[in-house]
Amino acid sequence: MQRYAACLALALLLSSPAQAATTMRCGTQLVSEGDRAFEVEQKCGEPAHRDLVGYTLSGYDRREFKIEEWVYGPTNGMLSILTFEGNRLIRIETRRSR
Numbered sequence: 001m002q003r004y005a006a007c008l009a010l011a012l013l014l015s016s017p018a019q020a021a022t023t024m025r026c027g028t029q030l031v032s033e034g035d036r037a038f039e040v041e042q043k044c045g046e047p048a049h050r051d052l053v054g055y056t057l058s059g060y061d062r063r064e065f066k067i068e069e070w071v072y073g074p075t076n077g078m079l080s081i082l083t084f085e086g087n088r089l090i091r092i093e094t095r096r097s098r
Contacts, residue, residue: 024080024092026072037087040070047072047082056085073097 023032026044041047047070055064065086073079074097083091 022092024072024082024094031082031089031092033089033092035089037068037084037089040082040089044072053083058086 023030024044026040029043031040031043049071051069051071053067053069055066057064066084068084070082070084071079072082077097079095079097081093081095082089083093
């Protein structure tokens with residue numbers, strides 16, 4: 001029975017989708033989800049590209065927040081795409097550059 005449980009746990013672990021990174025290295029500094037946009041810019045410099053994705057409304061108080069994507073790289077063939085919502089870093093993705 002223990003062997004079955006271990007196999008099931010391993011299968012679930014291997015079948016789960018890849019997660020986005022929660023931190024990114026900029027030289028000797030790290031940026032993390034939750035950091036403010038100005039902190040990321042101080043640590044990583046100006047991004048290679050910025051895109052205004054759109055706006056979103058928050059919960060019950062109906063405040064509007066801007067959603068932006070910043071692109072850094074390519075570094076060693078990888079792009080880092082940072083998503084900001086209301087000037088807070090909410091997601092860090094990495095992709096192979098084409």
